[in-house]
Amino acid sequence: xxxxxxxxxELIYDAEGLDQPGKWPxxxxxxxxxxxxxxxxxxVDQFESDWGELFAVDLRARLTGCVGLRGxxxxxxxxxxxxxxxxxxxxxxxxxxxxxxxxxxxxxxAFPGIDKLPEDAKGALVSLVYNRGTSMVDDSPEDRRREMxxxxxxxxxxxxxxxxxxxxxxxxLWAGMHLDGLIARREAEAELVESCIA
Numbered sequence: 001x002x003x004x005x006x007x008x009x010e011l012i013y014d015a016e017g018l019d020q021p022g023k024w025p026x027x028x029x030x031x032x033x034x035x036x037x038x039x040x041x042x043x044v045d046q047f048e049s050d051w052g053e054l055f056a057v058d059l060r061a062r063l064t065g066c067v068g069l070r071g072x073x074x075x076x077x078x079x080x081x082x083x084x085x086x087x088x089x090x091x092x093x094x095x096x097x098x099x100x101x102x103x104x105x106x107x108x109x110a111f112p113g114i115d116k117l118p119e120d121a122k123g124a125l126v127s128l129v130y131n132r133g134t135s136m137v138d139d140s141p142e143d144r145r146r147e148m149x150x151x152x153x154x155x156x157x158x159x160x161x162x163x164x165x166x167x168x169x170x171x172x173l174w175a176g177m178h179l180d181g182l183i184a185r186r187e188a189e190a191e192l193v194e195s196c197i198a
Contacts, residue, residue, distance in 0.1 A: 007192065
């Protein structure tokens, strides 16, 4: 599994949008650029490898100063890089060439047996992992990773309907929190999986 279907890629692009450095996404996010590339969760070396050639030295240095900042620290820094603009074409190139292969690999590790699923179903899970990561453990009372574990089991069985059902069940985490984008994304992923059911 080295890539994902065009339909799944479009789902990710639609859900992520195009982030510009001056608009902080909120929560515990860092300054986010391109297709969901969060500077709060990468290293300087990683950022420079992925994006370095696309920025002049002074702009690259300013963005490098944002690496590792999350939450309120990132919010405070966002205005200082608000003049930097990133094109859609550059963002998609970085995503497909640099970000996506790593996310696809992590998805395969998180969900053994995924290679036996149809392409669109694989892509839906890549979207999930890009958004939520791969952790399966959560000790909180609401057990925020319960559905991730259930999806892992459903993938191992090749049960597409169970995968879609768990993607929908995950919406409970954002209900009533004004996070309609996340709820819509889970629904789109569930529908993409169900489109593979004969």
